[in-house]
Amino acid sequence: MQRRKFVEMGAVCALALTAALPARAEAERPILVAASFDAMAELVKAVGGSLVRVETLIPPGAEPHDFTPTVKTTQLLRAASVLVVNGFGMEPWAKKIAAAAENPRLMLVTASEGAVPVKNSDPDEIAEHGADDPHLWLSLSGAEIEARNIAEALAKADPKNAEAYRMQFTLFKGKLHVLKTQYSARFRNVKRRFFVTGHAAFAYLCRDFNLEQKSVEGVFAEGEPTPKRLAELAIELKKAGVRTVFAEKLLSPAVSKTLAQEAGARVETIYTMESAEDGKNYLERMRSNLEKIESALDE
Ligand SMILES: [Zn+2]
Incomplete structure (x- = not known):
């Protein structure tokens, strides 16, 4: 009898719990955050954890430098609480598309705000993307600034979890340090x-560590290089003892490959985080980049 009572009580408790669950789930449903491209989504995940659901506006595999928003972009922004963009000329469409969503709740966050930009030197690059180099997220100090701005925005959009966002930012910052x-x-x-x-995406990383990037893209901004110029560059690299030429997944690595072959170097993949790569998160890709750059500098 006694035992049966316990079982019944257990059943009642389970019922009470089930009844309480929908309200609880409602209260703790993650907020929807739209991020312009993969690196922004990764930084949102780093400080938002399970409190956020992140959707990327630029589809995987698409080139974020030349993205044009679609109807799908607007639909997503109608439902989102926050839109995170990098800024520094990367998403010139951001304000317009945020306004077009007609969502009064939507908060537009420019993650690079407060960072000191590296200026673009290439005239074509300036014409296309503006005065500033956008690739702030590929440096550790840049990521810290961006993650802090994102955490503060999430704290504002979701005030009951403000402390959790700040704490997750502090943990992330520790790992960057x-x-x-x-x-x-x-x-x-x-x-x-x-x-x-290949792609000149590492100016901020170089600024952090007092290094220099020589980009194949920078040398050959105007289409394919002539065989003569390619041969000259290969000789330069050989003289300097360069054994690694980095290539990115999204941009055609064909020229990097040819150059590497001529210089007797190998092609190594480097992550730009402009799209999802190998299922790896921000810190995993950053660690991989740093490790590979170190070996390339020291061989
Ligand atoms: Zn880029």
Whole structure:
């Protein structure tokens, strides 16, 4: 009898719990955050965790530098609480598309706000994307600024979880600092200060560590290089002892491959985080980039 009562009580408790669940789930449903491209989505996940659901506006595999918003973009922004963009000329369409969504709740956040920009030097690049180099997210100090701005925006959009966002930011910042300290020491004793890459996306990373990027894209801004110019560059790289040429997934690595072949170097993938890559999160890709850059500088 006694035992049966317990079972019944258990059943009643379970029922009470089930009844309480919908209200609880309602109260803790993650907020919908739209992020312009993959790196922004990754930084939102880093400080938002399970409190947010992130959707990327630029579809996987699409080139974020040349993206044009679609009807789908507007639909997503109608439902979102926050839109996170990088800024520095990366998403010139952001304000317009946010307004077109006619969503009074939607908060537009420019993650790079407060950062000191690296200026573009290439005239074509300036004409196309504006005065500032947009690739702030590929540096550890840049990511810290962006993650802080995102955490503050999430705290505003979802005030009951404000402390959780700030705490997750502090944890993330700690991890960025560990990497920065580690690599500041490692990069001090490498053989050379520059590395060769396809897309010139690493100016901020170079600023952090006093390094230099030489980009294939920068040398060959005007279409395909002539065989003569390619041969000259290959000789330069050989003389400098360069054994690695980095290539990105999204941009055609064909020229990087040819150059590497001529210079007797190998092609190594580097992450730009402009689209999802290998199922890896922000820190995993950052660690991989730093590791590969270190070996390239020291071989
Ligand atoms: Zn880029």
